[in-house]
Amino acid sequence: MMSEIIIEARNVFFTYDGDEKASLQGVNIAIKKGNKVAFMGANGSGKSTFFLCLNGVHKPDAGSIFYRGKPVDYSKAGLKKLRGRVGIVFQDPDNQLFSASVTQEISFGILNMGVPENEAKVEVERVIERMEITPFKDRPTYALSGGQKKQVSIADILVMHPEVIILDEPTGALDPKHTKLVNDWIDRLSSEGITILQATHDIDYACAWADEIVLMKDGKVLKQGTPQEICADKEILALTNLEEPTVYRIYRKLCEKGILKPEGTMPESLQKLIDML
Amino acid sequence: MILIDKMCYRSGLRYMNAEVKFAYTVVTLLICIVSRSLIAAGIVLLANGILTVKRGGIPFALYVKYMLIPLAFLLMSTLALIVNISREPLDAYAILIGSWYLTSSKVSLWFALRQIGSGFASVSCLYFLALNTTMTDILGTLKKIHCPQLLLELMLLIYRFIFVLMDTASAIMTAQRVRLGYEKLRTSLHSFGEMAAALFIRAWKRSNALYDALESRGYDGELRVLEESRAADRKEIAAVIVFEISLIFVIWLAKRIGIE
Amino acid sequence: MSKKEKSVLRAVVAFAVLFAFAPVANAMHIMEGYLPVSFCIAWGVVCLPFLAAGMISMKKKLKENQRIITLIAMSGAFVFVISSLKIPSVTGSCSHMTGTGLGAILLGPASVSVLGLIVLLFQAILLAHGGLTTLGANTFSMAVAGPFVTFGIYKLCEKCKVNKKLSVFLAACLGDLFTYCVTSLQLSLAYPSEVGGVAASAVKFLGVFAPTQLPLAVIEGILTVIIVIALETYAQPELKAVGFLKEAK
Incomplete structure (x- = not known):
């Protein structure tokens, strides 16, 4: 059964006020429901700008964004509805956390959706437990570590029960423990059917995790495809200053040495390679 | 701190x-x-x-x-x-x-x-x-005695932002200090002034990003949060x-x- | 030395020793509990029209562009942080900037009155400078009177095409001095001297705080110049965004 297209961008152009060059120059992307999509490209390639178009914070100068087949309704009510469905976890938690109180911070999104206070309270407590925030929920925001702030910023969005979650380089500044935590949560969310878009610089991770990879450069989409398609295209990878996934290189070397017989598909992850051996 | x-x-x-x-x-x-x-x-x-x-x-x-x-x-x-x-x-x-x-x-x-x-x-x-x-509790009390909504919202945001800016200011001053920016009165004033300007610029940038984040979670002009009492x-x-x-x-x- | 003179000398020495224990004082916040209740209320009432005007002006701007709410809040946090940082290598009582002069030049007196109120409240609770009962008096002197004078002098100098650095310096320095004068007046109105009434009392308070406030005003002036010039050099777009707050006071 064909998965429906949940988000689509058709020929989107966008320029920031005062900028000469357009940040998005004719972006065409279709995202299937439930998919895990990795966005890759240099800083400034337009990933974050594109994300902000998906929830209506930026309105394209030309082209359109569709959610579940319908064009985005830019009225106040329409935007509110959209933002309840498409949530963004920002790269720097200090740019997202506005309250000194963890509970107040998390309650913001769900109260904005019009949920009555007593229900909201229950939801907030539920998400605090789920995201393992309970040990530090009474501490002021500034006293939290980077990883803990990241947990809160994800909880901020989760409490709104979105259908699509966008994470802008979520593990960029985290220690190994929190990187694993965040990646595990992302997997859990994905298994619940939530569509996940993630900006990352880690080709190995993207290859292993994503159903689809979108490569961006200078506000344009270079290519959108499965990890197999993208990672086999060395030229395109070079254009975005990316290298082949480590797993591919090891696989090739093992095939050269005759330890492995080359099959049709490349192993996406370390585990798959180990399985092959 | x-x-x-x-x-x-x-x-x-x-x-x-x-x-x-x-x-x-x-x-x-x-x-x-x-x-x-x-x-x-x-x-x-x-x-x-x-x-x-x-x-x-x-x-x-x-x-x-x-x-x-x-x-x-x-x-x-x-x-x-x-x-x-x-x-x-x-x-x-x-x-x-x-x-x-x-x-x-x-x-x-x-x-x-x-x-x-x-x-x-x-x-x-x-x-x-x-x-x-x-401070969060104090703001809650002020709300109960009908302090104007605009003031309450500004206080909530300002209280949080103070700590973000203090971190930035501290980082900039440390970087200046190791380059001897605060050794004498004259250089000290100059360094402090430059730090303040840099701080203001970063504060402005952050304020934009923070607003994007608020908007993304449905902010419509009223800062709604749970009151815990x-x-x-x-x-x-x-x-x-x-x-x-x-x-x-x-x-x-x-x-x-x-x-x- | 007579007995009385000896006891006076002893008192003076005790005073000096006590003063050695007094941690660094900076701007002239009237401490908690120092003013009689009637004056606390009176100064609060005097502030109200200015604060109301400030809030109305802010609400209007927010209606046009809701996005500036975080900018306004950041500006308030900025003023607080600047006033709380000790300037290294500057000793004694002038080692902190007040920041309200800078705020007036960047944001206009309307916004600064409201933000100043919040900053003063936070200073009382977070830094123990000033007080809750004296909030009205301190708001008037530091967030209304001083910034008004700063803004007025700045605009006047602009009109007379005075050199930018000089106009910023004069505006910030004189604004600070005006704040110090207003605070002295507030104290003298509450505590007129037994010899010479309010006038003599004002002279005494002015005199007693002059050694700390005069150098502070000069340093404030210098720092404000450095900051404003740096911003005009590196931060034109940011200044434009914030200048939006200044229009139509």
């Missing part, structure tokens, strides 16, 4: 109902100021000291250090109160300089002493609130009422007997 703020999250009295703490602070403050009674000042200082240090858990040495913060202002103001230049000597002291006297009356000296006493007592009330109540303990309310009434009684009694 703001130490007072850090302390209040660790206070033993943190979870006491905020409105009760607020009411106690304000009423006691008013009693101190209206009566200017030294006996009241002594009682209040003792009470707040015990509450903050014993029940609250603030280290005694730190508490004393904080109590000394207004000392400079107090001393200077007292000086202005107890020195007069007059042709006629007054009854407390009089030092002849040329044809003028540096002088003051006993009444004035006594008045200055009561200012000092009630001043310290008032400050101890402020500290009781500041060291044992989180703990119910007031009847015993606590009773204790406060008893204390205030006793205090007023002691002041009245002292005045009747003739001591201040």
Whole structure:
């Protein structure tokens, strides 16, 4: 059964006020429901700008964004509805956390959706437990570590029960423990059917995790495809200053040495390679 | 890093109902100021000291250090109160300089002493609130007494942003310090000014990003958050009422007997 | 030496020793509990029209562009942080900037009155400078009177085409000095001298705080110049965004 297209961008152009060059120059992307999509490209390639178009914070100068087949309704009510469905976890938690109180911070999104206070309270407590925030929920925001702030910023969005979650380089500044935590949560969310878009610089991770990879450069989409398609295209990878996934290189070397017989598909992850051996 | 703020999250009295703490602070403050009674000042200082240090858990040495913060202002103001230049000597002291006297009356000296006493007592009330109540709780109390919504929202945001900016300022100053930016007065002023400008620019950038994040979660002009309040303990309310009434009684009694 | 002179000398020495223990004082916040209740209320009432005007002006701007709410809040936080930082290598009582002069030049007096109120409240609770009862008086002197003078002088100098650095310096320095004068007046109105009444009292308070406030005003002036010039050099777009707040006071 064909998965429906949940988000689509058709020929989107966008320029920031005062900028000469357009940040998005004719972006065409279709995202299937439930998919895990990795966005890759240099800083400034337009990933974050594109994300902000998906929830209506930026309105394209030309082209359109569709959610579940319908064009985005830019009225106040329409935007509110959209933002309840498409949530963004920002790269720097200090740019997202506005309250000194963890509970107040998390309650913001769900109260904005019009949920009555007593229900909201229950939801907030539920998400605090789920995201393992309970040990530090009474501490002021500034006293939290980077990883803990990241947990809160994800909880901020989760409490709104979105259908699509966008994470802008979520593990960029985290220690190994929190990187694993965040990646595990992302997997859990994905298994619940939530569509996940993630900006990352880690080709190995993207290859292993994503159903689809979108490569961006200078506000344009270079290519959108499965990890197999993208990672086999060395030229395109070079254009975005990316290298082949480590797993591919090891696989090739093992095939050269005759330890492995080359099959049709490349192993996406370390585990798959180990399985092959 | 703001130490007072850090302390209040660790206070033993943190979870006491905020409105009760607020009411106690304000009423006691008013009693101190209206009566200017030294006996009241002594009682209040003792009470707040015990509450903050014993029940609250603030280290005694730190508490004393904080109590000394207004000392400079107090001393200077007292000086202005107890020195007069007059042709006629007054009854407390009089030092002849040329044809003028540096002088003051006993009444004035006594008045200055009561200012000092009630001043310290008032400050101890402020500290009781500041060291044992989180800003979030204080804002919640202000909301209950119908502080304008715009002010409340600004205060909530400003309180959070202060810490973000302090981190940035601290990082910039450290980077400047290791390049000898604060060795002399002249370079110090220059470095500080440049840091402030850089801080402002970053603050502006962040404010944009923060607004995007607020918008992304449905912000429509009203900053909606859950208010957490703990119910007031009847015993606590009773204790406060008893204390205030006793205090007023002691002041009245002292005045009747003739001591201040 | 007579007995009386000896006791005075002893008092002076005690005073000096006490002062050595007094931690660094900076701007002239009237401490908690120092003013009589009637004056606390009176100064609060005097502030109200200015604060109301400030809030109305802010609400209007927010209606046009809701996005500036975080900018306004950041500006408030900025003023607080700047005023709380000690400037290294500057000793004694002028080692902190007040920031309200800078705020007036960048944001206009309307916004600064409201933000100043919040900053003063936070300074009382977080830094123990000033007080809750004296909030009204301190708001008037530091968030209304001073910034008004700063803004007025700045605009006047602009009109007379005075050199930018000089106009910023004069505006910030004189604004600070005006704040110090207003605070002295507030104290003298509450505590007139037994010899010479309010006038003599004002002179005494002015005199007693002059050694700390005069150098502070000069340093404030210098720092504000450095900051404003740096911003005009590196931060034109940011200034434009914030200048939006200034229009139509």
